Amino acid sequence: MCGICGIYNARSGEPVSTATIDTMIRLIAHRGPDDRGVHLAGPLGLGFARLSIIDLSGGHQPMCNETGDVWIVFNGEIWNYKELRKELQERGHIFQTNSDTETIVHAYEEYGVDCIARLHGMFGLALWDGPRHRLLLARDKAGKKPLYYTNLNGNIIFGSEIKAVLGHPQVKREVDVQAMADFLSVRYVPAPATLFKNIAKIKPGHWILFENGQMREECYWDFSFKATEQRPMADYVAGIKQHVQRAVEERMMADVPVGAMLSGGVDSSIIAGIMSRCTNQKVKTFSVGFDQPEYSELPYARMVANHFGTDHHELVVSSADLTQYWPLLTWHRDEPVSEPSDLGVYLISKLARQHVKVVLSGEGADELFAGYPKYVVDWMARYYHILPAALRDQAIQPLLERLPYSMRKLKIAARNLSQPAPQRWMNWFGIFNGPLKEQLLTPATKAMIDLDASREFQHWLLHNPQRDALSSMLYLDTKIWLPDNLLMKGDKMTMAASLESRIPMLDYKLIEYAASIPSQAKIKGLKTKYLLKQAFADFLPTEILTRKKMGFNVPTGIWFREGQRDLISNLLLSERTHSRGFFQRDYIQKIMQDHLAGKTNYQAQIFTLASLELWFRVFIDTPTLEMPQGSMETFLAEEQAIVSAH
Known part of the structure; x- marks a missing residue:
């Protein structure tokens, strides 16, 4: 496992700065503390931080073929590399190492871009074809490993983490307001967007090719629940x-x-x-x-x-x-x-x-x-929708809304059942949707965005519709919820x-x-x-x-009412948070009061807002891109002093 980064100045043709690549590697050095490597060739620069797992002595990267015209930086593992290696050796390829990385280089020589579909593993990789002036970025089928990039006026900057991309001096740290609104809905940002304006992540099972000033994207792998087989x-x-x-x-x-x-x-x-x-x-x-x-x-x-x-x-x-x-x-x-x-x-x-x-x-x-309870509840939704609309809307829904705090999960389920798909499927793990989102956002923010965060959900199903509701939920969760969260x-x-x-x-x-x-x-x-x-x-x-499924639940609701009560309140109700202009301060104050009083469980909403505000303070407000030091209290105090000084 490693960290990769790089620059391809396709438009400007300027030589890549050693200092810039070094900065990008430093920002992701935690991903690979065992070794580092750099390859510079005019407008191309590749950087690598290695965590040695396979072929400890021979897997140094960036790695090239025998002639030095095809180079790779690769983060991940390829499970079928020995089979591919044998196949390629039989076709005349000569290997210098025992690493899975070298197998990808030779597979590209043999099969071109189609080699990506042959890889069985987890990976984010960048491959440079010198003779063709071609840069290939690819992500594994399920999206286990991340890969980000930005197209800066025709020049490509990429990395295993966003902070590596931000390490380039010309990449600005700006919030994407639409992505922020989507994050509030589902507590993550669906690909290809990120919370940073103009920085994207490659979708799972996709590759992107930059060649001759053009960008081409392809989905090289997908799956479907349509072709089911009836067996015992x-x-x-x-x-x-x-x-x-x-x-x-x-x-x-x-x-x-x-x-x-x-x-x-x-x-x-x-x-x-x-x-x-x-x-x-x-x-x-x-x-x-x-x-x-x-x-x-x-x-x-x-x-x-x-x-x-x-x-x-x-x-x-x-x-x-x-x-x-x-x-x-x-x-x-x-x-x-x-x-x-x-x-x-x-x-x-x-x-x-x-x-x-x-x-x-x-x-x-x-x-x-x-495996989630939502699948069972949604599976039964078809019976709920058989009921007359008047009975659902005027009798059942109001009754469920009056249920006590201890039955909050049933209330959430009831609200979701009344929603159409795919909004209903999106909302099962949702945070701020419907009335909650309407009340949270200021009019100015709502005027800038699409309030419906189900666009990517609809996109996936449009291109690969499934046979029934459960199959659609499982497909969407595998394509969006899993890789993006x-x-x-x-x-x-x-x-x-x-x-x-x-x-x-x-x-x-x-x-x-x-x-x-x-x-x-x-x-x-x-x-x-x-x-x-x-x-x-x-x-x-x-x-x-x-045993009953618990999930990885954390007692933040209790923590927010007890030890972190003042800290969270001071963070979310601060003048700095309010001055961003995105959220209604009165509404945030209301949900905090209701949560602290035990009237409604808003722990997920409070955690989401606090996390977002911390992100602003770590990445947007500070003048330099540096890892925060110390506790939350210490960081907030020091960060406030730095911002005030500037």
């Missing part, structure tokens, strides 16, 4: 088990120690269990809990660790940790911290890095096998600790197989993730299979 349930179960087993075994490939993130949920428990059966050594597992016992999954994680005999490590996170690390998490995220769970992922990654360089984690299974969190928080994270459940063959299973086989009654649990029913402890 036992066949589905056997197929899932086979694919998951293979995916985990492939991702144990490394020349350094490999461990596992273990939450105590079904997905991470399956992965830790398979790993423990694939090695004679104890697998190192890592778990994080919280100082509020009802939010902590540590007892379940210990149960799994004992069941499989792993070498288990854990830590407990408190409110003080969020105060301490929130500015730093914002820096590493490049955008606002979308969820409080970023804190747990970052701290457990720091702990894991003391023992291993690589971890396997369980993201993706919920989106493939219908969960996978982004996993990449940024683990790489902040110089740790590589691998995700077996998002193996592209497993994705395609799951998509071939009909929707009615994935949900049984009110049971979520039914088939995956059946596949490993004889493998996991019964308590793990039957």
